[in-house]
Amino acid sequence: MRMIGIKGYAYAVHAVVWFVVLSTVAAELSPAFKALLAGALGHHWIAKSDIAVVLFIVTALFFGRKNDPKDVPGLVRGVLLSVIAGSVAIFGFYLLHYLGLA
Amino acid sequence: MLFSMRDSRFPWLANSGRTGEPGQMNFPLIGLHAGLGELGALLFFWAFVELVGGQARNVRRARLAVLLGTLFLIAAWLAGGFYYVEFYGSEVKPLIKEGPMPWAHGVAMETKEHVFLFLPFLGVFAWGLMQRLGHVMDTDRQARAAALYATGAVVLLSGTMALMGFLVSSSFRAALEAML
Numbered sequence: 001m002r003m004i005g006i007k008g009y010a011y012a013v014h015a016v017v018w019f020v021v022l023s024t025v026a027a028e029l030s031p032a033f034k035a036l037l038a039g040a041l042g043h044h045w046i047a048k049s050d051i052a053v054v055l056f057i058v059t060a061l062f063f064g065r066k067n068d069p070k071d072v073p074g075l076v077r078g079v080l081l082s083v084i085a086g087s088v089a090i091f092g093f094y095l096l097h098y099l100g101l102a
Numbered sequence: 103m104l105f106s107m108r109d110s111r112f113p114w115l116a117n118s119g120r121t122g123e124p125g126q127m128n129f130p131l132i133g134l135h136a137g138l139g140e141l142g143a144l145l146f147f148w149a150f151v152e153l154v155g156g157q158a159r160n161v162r163r164a165r166l167a168v169l170l171g172t173l174f175l176i177a178a179w180l181a182g183g184f185y186y187v188e189f190y191g192s193e194v195k196p197l198i199k200e201g202p203m204p205w206a207h208g209v210a211m212e213t214k215e216h217v218f219l220f221l222p223f224l225g226v227f228a229w230g231l232m233q234r235l236g237h238v239m240d241t242d243r244q245a246r247a248a249a250l251y252a253t254g255a256v257v258l259l260s261g262t263m264a265l266m267g268f269l270v271s272s273s274f275r276a277a278l279e280a281m282l
Contacts, residue, residue: 009230016223024216072248080255091213098208
């Protein structure tokens, strides 16, 4: 069995990060969307977790055949930038939400 | 749901009395979640240190540490998720929101429960790097740097989660003290 390439893992992390960010913000701003997530799998957080797992696997497999890049540290820095930006986006959103500004 | 932790078959998992009743150990699951997460972080820190060493034997140990660390983070995810879904929302959140530190739920917990989702995937990513490039990391500085970035990021993000967990636990304790 061929191993999944690094790009596959990297793109899968990008996909999960931005799925979590967007679904989290959407669920807070739209009660209907939150109810849809909760209705599907019992709890909105479980739904996000399960979808994230499926998204990670599908994305990793889809892009897993790509050749590894020459600049692997650059690829990793991109992933870390995504994680940091996603974390700051979630924190910032909840801070604004708590203050009644979002 | 297959079973509930409030089910009498699992009394050791459940809070056996009123939330926060003095002298009672509340929610062993949260201790399990924190312990597994901290062990996971520690394993990634071990991997980071091995990668700094950079010899072939260091990389072999780092690969094992990353694999174990990822498994511990996944276990922490399951334990914490079970606690969050079964107990937190119904028994802890209302008290925190009524207590002196309501922001701990509104900002810290909300951020933690979502940013935590990045961690197991980042762990799998680091493991993928070790699987794919581990065999050249003793000679290829670029490959080793990539693994150092990834393992270091897991350590830092885990530390941030621990800090937020501390804030949430403190806010719960403050809410209980305010009730006395």
